Amino acid sequence: xxxxxxxxxxxxxxxxxxxxxxxxxxxxxxxxxxxxxxxxxxxxxxxxxxxxxxxxxxxxxxxxxxxxxxxxxxxxxxxxxxxxxxxxxxxxxxxxxxxxxxxxxxxxxxxxxxxxxxxxxxxxxxxxxxxxxxxxxxxxxxxxxxxxxxxxxxxxxxxxxxxxxxxxxxxxxxxxxxxxxxxxxxxxxxx
Amino acid sequence: xxxxxxxxxxxxxxxxxxxxxxxxxxxxxxxxxxxxxxxxxxxxxxxxxxxxxxxxxxxxxxxxxxxxxxxxxxxxxxxxxxxxxxxxxxxxxxxxxxxxxxxxxxxxxxxxxxxxxxxxxxxxxxxxxxxxxxxxxxxxxxxxxxxxxxxxxxx
Numbered sequence: 093x094x095x096x097x098x099x100x101x102x103x104x105x106x107x108x109x110x111x112x113x114x115x116x117x118x119x120x121x122x123x124x125x126x127x128x129x130x131x132x133x134x135x136x137x138x139x140x141x142x143x144x145x146x147x148x149x150x151x152x153x154x155x156x157x158x159x160x161x162x163x164x165x166x167x168x169x170x171x172x173x174x175x176x177x178x179x180x181x182x183x184x185x186x187x188x189x190x191x192x193x194x195x196x197x198x199x200x201x202x203x204x205x206x207x208x209x210x211x212x213x214x215x216x217x218x219x220x221x222x223x224x225x226x227x228x229x230x231x232x233x234x235x236x237x238x239x240x241x242x243x244x245x246x247x248x249x250x251x252x253x254x255x256x257x258x259x260x261x262x263x264x265x266x267x268x269x270x271x272x273x274x275x276x277x278x279x280x281x282x283x
Numbered sequence: 284x285x286x287x288x289x290x291x292x293x294x295x296x297x298x299x300x301x302x303x304x305x306x307x308x309x310x311x312x313x314x315x316x317x318x319x320x321x322x323x324x325x326x327x328x329x330x331x332x333x334x335x336x337x338x339x340x341x342x343x344x345x346x347x348x349x350x351x352x353x354x355x356x357x358x359x360x361x362x363x364x365x366x367x368x369x370x371x372x373x374x375x376x377x378x379x380x381x382x383x384x385x386x387x388x389x390x391x392x393x394x395x396x397x398x399x400x401x402x403x404x405x406x407x408x409x410x411x412x413x414x415x416x417x418x419x420x421x422x423x424x425x426x427x428x429x430x431x432x433x434x435x436x437x438x
Contacts, residue, residue, distance in 0.1 A: 105304035113311045116318070125346065125399060126337040127427040135419045170435065217409030221402050222332040224411070225428055226435045229334040236336055 128228055136275060149191040151180045151211045155227060157218025170226055177234035181209050181270070200262040201246060207270075214274040231271055239267050326359075326366050327352035332404040333433030340427060345395050347384040349377070351410060352403035363406045365414070374410075377417045399427040 153173070154162040161168050163176055183190040191209030198204050211231055215224055239251040243263050247254060254260050329352045340346055350366040365372050367380045385393050398418060402411060418426060 102301045102304060106300060106307050109304050109307040109311060113307060113314065116311060116314055125340040125343070125427075125429060126432060127331075127340065127399065127429040128334055128336065129338055129340075129397075129425070129427050132415060132419050132424045132426060134422075134424070215408050215412075217407060217412060219408040220404065221406040221408060221411060222404035224408055225332040225334055225404075225430060228428065229336050229430075229435050232336040 128225065128232060130228070130271075133272075145210065146192070148189055149208045149210060151177065151191075151209060153211060153213045153227065153231070155213075155215040155219045155223055157216040159220055159223040161227070170223075170230060173227065173230040174234050174237075177211060177231055178237060180211075181207050181234065181267070182238055183207060183209070198262050198265050200258050201266055204266045206266060206268075210270045210272050212272050212274060228271075232269075235267060235269055235271075239263050242266060324369065325350060326354060326356070326369075326371060327364060327403070328355050329401055329403045330405075331401060331429050331431055333435060334428075334430035335432070335434055337430055337432055340397065340399065342395070345388065345392055346397050346399050346427070347381070348399050348401055349380075349414060350401045351406055351414070353405070363403070363410055365410070374413045374417055377414060378421050381418070381421045381423050395425070396423065397425040397427055398423050399429050401429045 152162075152164055156162070161170060161173065163173065168176065180190055183193065186193075191207050193205040193207050195203055196206050213227065213231070215227075236251065243249065243251040243254060243259075247259055251260075251263055254263070327350055329350060351363055352366075353361055354364055354371070359371065365374065365377075367376060372380070381398070385396060388396060400411070400414070415426070418424070
């Protein structure tokens with residue numbers, strides 16, 4: 093005759109797993125990592141000669157050590173930078189003091205005028221990181237808005253909502269991230 | 284209506300709590316999967332700056348972090364320092380750090396390695412420029428400026 097097996101009391105099992113749960117909740121952090129993604133250029137080639145870029149194709153942004161902003165030789169508030177950068181890159185009225193455009197055939201978009209404009213960003217060693225990120229953010233915002241507009245026009249939805257790889261590549265090619273950071277110079281001397 | 288009248292006291296059946304633990308365990312596994320345990324404890328004070336145009340970092344396992352900020356412990360001074368893994372480091376140590384991070388990954392994933400800069404907003408750009416120059420030399424071109432979500436302009 094088989095012996096009767098006494099039943100296990102599993103009521104406290106839930107308490108134990110609750111304890112484990114709270115332990116993991118406390119020790120881990122849900123830290124979704126967000127940020128501005130950039131690609132650094134490869135180190136400069138000493139044999140390479142300086143490429144002359146036409147003055148009209150360059151948008152100079154300087155940040156000094158007091159976090160002051162100088163755009164195209166004029167002081168500017170950060171709140172206006174996005175609009176200024178957008179106008180420079182888009183050059184909607186084909187003004188001849190704003191960058192040239194070259195017509196290129198992009199699969200999926202057809203003939204597109206691509207701006208030759210480059211944003212040149214230069215900062216001092218004393219600039220605060222907060223200001224630097226703010227400037228980078230505004231410049232990225234300008235490019236993102238232009239991409240959204242083009243995407244809305246051609247595909248009927250925003251750039252971030254595009255799903256087809258081909259469409260994303262086409263827009264990225266039509267409006268590249270043309271932000272160039274100057275080679276650091278030690279202007280003031282020391283750190 | 285007496286036909287429906289209940290006779291006597293009815294015993295309330297006991298609730299079976301056996302499956303409760305399974306449910307809680309499911310919760311536990313869910314949380315374990317979606318969260319990440321911070322491997323290195325911070326030695327520097329970091330409050331990342333705000334930005335609105337942020338994108339999420341994909342593939343957490345392919346991200347290596349460089350922390351820069353003021354030391355929490357005042358005996359290390361008040362100047363911004365670099366933290367790699369669990370110790371203070373100098374700009375020269377970045378080269379070795381990146382090489383080691385690369386070796387820890389599969390051959391296929393190495394070009395996708397991203398370096399995330401977690402930098403305090405009060406830091407001066409000088410040290411960041413040095414780090415960026417060093418990363419360029421090593422060939423770690425993909426970087427990410429870690430930020431909080433927020434609006435830059437109105438302050």
